[in-house]
Amino acid sequence: MSRLTIILALMLLAIACQDKNKQASRKPVAEIGNAVLYYDELDHIIQKGVSKADSAALVQNYVNRWAKRTLLLQRAEENLSADMKEEIAEQLEESRINLVIYQYQRQMMLEKMDTTLTEAELENYYVQNEKSFTLNSNIVRAVFIQLPVETPDLNNIRTLARSNSQADMQQLERICYQFAEKFDDFNEEWVLMDRLSVELPYEIENEDNFLKRTTFYETSDSTSVYMISFRDYRLRSTLAPFEFVRDDIKRIIINSRRFEFIQSLENAIYNEALKNKSFKIY
Numbered sequence: 349m350s351r352l353t354i355i356l357a358l359m360l361l362a363i364a365c366q367d368k369n370k371q372a373s374r375k376p377v378a379e380i381g382n383a384v385l386y387y388d389e390l391d392h393i394i395q396k397g398v399s400k401a402d403s404a405a406l407v408q409n410y411v412n413r414w415a416k417r418t419l420l421l422q423r424a425e426e427n428l429s430a431d432m433k434e435e436i437a438e439q440l441e442e443s444r445i446n447l448v449i450y451q452y453q454r455q456m457m458l459e460k461m462d463t464t465l466t467e468a469e470l471e472n473y474y475v476q477n478e479k480s481f482t483l484n485s486n487i488v489r490a491v492f493i494q495l496p497v498e499t500p501d502l503n504n505i506r507t508l509a510r511s512n513s514q515a516d517m518q519q520l521e522r523i524c525y526q527f528a529e530k531f532d533d534f535n536e537e538w539v540l541m542d543r544l545s546v547e548l549p550y551e552i553e554n555e556d557n558f559l560k561r562t563t564f565y566e567t568s569d570s571t572s573v574y575m576i577s578f579r580d581y582r583l584r585s586t587l588a589p590f591e592f593v594r595d596d597i598k599r600i601i602i603n604s605r606r607f608e609f610i611q612s613l614e615n616a617i618y619n620e621a622l623k624n625k626s627f628k629i630y
Contacts, residue, residue, distance in 0.1 A: 378411050383418045385411065453610055461609045463602060470597050474590050481588040481596075486541040486555055489579040491520075494530040494547065494572050502573065509577040510564050529572060538582070538592040548574055556583055 374386045393406050428436075474481065491509060495502070508520040517533075524531035530547070541559070545552055549569040552558050558565075559581040566575045582589060621627035 378415060380415060380418045381422060383422070385414050453613065456613055457606060457609055461605060463605070465598055465601060469601070470594060471590060473597050473601060474593065478587055481593045483582055483584050483586055483588045483592075486559060486581065486584050487538045487588070487592060488541050488544065488559065488581045489534070489536060489538055490544060491517075491533045491575075491577040491579070492530065492544055492547060493520075493524055493528055493575040493577075495524075495528050495575070497568060497571060497573055499527045499573065506564075506566070506575065509575050512579075536579075538589060541581075544576060559583065 374388060376384050377387055377390065378385045390407055390410065393410050394403050395406075398406070425433075493505070493509060495505065499505070505520065505523060508516045508523070511517070511520075521531070541555060545555075548567060549572075550567060559578070560583075563578050564576070565578070566573065568574065582592075618627070
């Protein structure tokens with residue numbers, strides 16, 4: 349026996365002894381056949397600030413659940429047919445293979461796939477695929493305000509809300525932060541009209557006509573006044589604005605790149621195997 353072989357054998361023996369000693373030092377809580385539940389597996393059950401009685405109840409409940417699950421598993425393993433056990437083993441192996449491949453593909457994409465997109469690329473895709481971006485719902489650009497009915501100087505707030513002046517909007521924000529129950533300009537982005545409708549106490553009838561003829565809307569109930577200043581709108585069944593679907597376009601292009609990257613990766617590995625003669629067809 350070579351000196352290197354002896355050294356390796358001693359190292360493996362030492363590791364095995366360490367594992368055995370570590371296992372022996374663990375304190376068991378419950379045992380069913382070869383299955384053992386240890387105290388260190390209960391650490392996540394014991395929470396700070398919980399009384400000893402409650403902690404004991406939590407631990408007992410966990411041990412009971414562990415016992416039932418372990419006993420059920422052992423009974424199942426004893427009674428399942430050989431064919432069923434073989435089918436389970438095949439399913440587990442298939443799941444393992446899929447997971448390993450997925451993690452490798454993910455790692456390669458993170459390391460090598462180009463995810464950079466320019467605005468020109470996004471806009472070009474939008475122009476070439478306009479028919480894919482038809483709106484299913486009405487969308488708006490708007491400012492929404494909800495104020496208590498007793499809010500002072502509501503007329504001034506109405507005037508400011510109707511204005512397109514940046515200075516007026518800043519003044520409106522200051523007033524609303526002081527008095528409003530809700531104030532939102534949605535970062536001046538497009539939002540679904542449904543998102544605004546749910547904030548109102550009453551349903552808006554014939555929404556399409558409403559948007560066509562309304563730039564400022566106000567209603568109230570017993571406690572609040574609701575105001576919406578509409579800056580722009582687009583109706584369902586019309587072309588969605590680029591800004592509204594920009595993130596969707598980005599996801600579509602990236603997903604397409606992922607698909608192409610994975611196909612390219614598979615083909616490259618396949619062709620390399622053929623070239624190296626590590627893959628043969630008989």
